[in-house]
Amino acid sequence: MMTTKKLTKTFASGSLAIGVLAGVGIVSTPVNAANFGCNENVSFTNLFSGDEIICNTKRYFNFRDFTSISNGATTPTLADIAATVTNPSPGEYFIDFQSALWSVGPGQSVDTDFKYDVEALSGWITSVDQELVAADARNGGKLVILDTVTSPSDPSMFITLNTTLDSSMTPPIVMPKDQKPVIPPQKILTNSKDIALVGGLGEAAISDFRQSVHQSVPEPGTILGLLAVGGLGLVSRFKKQK
Numbered sequence: 228m229m230t231t232k233k234l235t236k237t238f239a240s241g242s243l244a245i246g247v248l249a250g251v252g253i254v255s256t257p258v259n260a261a262n263f264g265c266n267e268n269v270s271f272t273n274l275f276s277g278d279e280i281i282c283n284t285k286r287y288f289n290f291r292d293f294t295s296i297s298n299g300a301t302t303p304t305l306a307d308i309a310a311t312v313t314n315p316s317p318g319e320y321f322i323d324f325q326s327a328l329w330s331v332g333p334g335q336s337v338d339t340d341f342k343y344d345v346e347a348l349s350g351w352i353t354s355v356d357q358e359l360v361a362a363d364a365r366n367g368g369k370l371v372i373l374d375t376v377t378s379p380s381d382p383s384m385f386i387t388l389n390t391t392l393d394s395s396m397t398p399p400i401v402m403p404k405d406q407k408p409v410i411p412p413q414k415i416l417t418n419s420k421d422i423a424l425v426g427g428l429g430e431a432a433i434s435d436f437r438q439s440v441h442q443s444v445p446e447p448g449t450i451l452g453l454l455a456v457g458g459l460g461l462v463s464r465f466k467k468q469k
Contacts, residue, residue, distance in 0.1 A: 265314055268325075271305040274343070282312040285320045285440065286346040292419075299335035300426075303328040308339075318350075323360065323437045324420075330432035331368070331424045339422040344379075344415055350442040351412035357388040358404040358437045364392035366429025372436055375419040376407075384413065390436065395427050412443060 263269045265282035274280070274290040281287075287310070295303050308326040315321065322345075331337055345352070357374050364370050371391045378384035386407045393400035409416070418438060424431045 265312060268309050268311050271308040271310070271341075274310060275305055275341075280310065280312045280322075281348075282320060283314050284348045284350065284442070285312065285314070286348055287312060287322060287343060288346070289342075289344040291342050293339075293341040295337070295339040297331075297335070297337045300331045300337050300424075301328050303337065303339055318442045320440050320442075321437050322439075323435055325435045327434060329370075329422060329424060329434065330430075331426040332430045333426050333428055335426040337422075337424045340420060342417060342419045344417050345440055346415045347413075347440075347442050351414060352409050352416055352440050353412045353443045354406060354408045354441045355386065355388065355416065356404060356406035356439045357390050358439070359390050359392065359433060360435040360437050362392055362403070362431075362433040362436065364394045364399075364429070364431040367395045367427035368425065368429035368431035369393040369395055369427060370422075370424045370431040370433055372423075372433075373421045374438065375421075376409075377417045377419070378413045379415055379417060381411070381413065384409075384416075392431065394429060394431075406439075416440070 262273065262278035263280045267280070269278070269280060271290070271293070274287075275293055279286060279288040293305060297303075303326050307328045308324065311323045311325070313321045313323070329337060329339070355374075355376055357372065359372070362370060369392065371389070371393070374388040376384070376386035376388065386409070388405040388407060389402060390405055391400050391402040422433070422436075424433070
């Protein structure tokens, strides 16, 4: 059996920091207000109807081009897939995609495709990665998730991320994570996902996989902390002078 499972503790920074920094021009404000925020489980039905997720300084939007087909297995629809964005550490953002219907048995297959954009509202995206969080392939089953990353503003940008579990090979292929730098750093990236599961003589399933983006500047909480420390220092110095 080939499995990979990773539990990540997450937390959300306060929205006050975003508001303060936006007021001084550090964080840009998107035209469309966010419908959902950090740590919220959002159905694809909402996202593909135009809703967005804004988690601190990351904006996930323009979900589009959804297709899902199957052979012998239940076909996942928009209502069967959800996404959750978390910000576990400064500069690091996860979007997890979850569905109970990415599962095939002998002779079955499922293929799901979709696109979305991610924007750094401050700073620049410097690297991307993809990870299988809860996945399994055995007895000849195979699953492959390909992510093609491009930039709307830079036609030369082309990154491919590949995560694979293939038990039909000898030895089995186990590639649960792939990470690539973004050179040069970008403000907006387009992600094109292709999730393919083939049962073969066995079975394959994935209930959770993750896309991560990393940025180059301190998070709002970090910046405000530095400003607060600096402010205390100025107050202390002013009192001494008095």
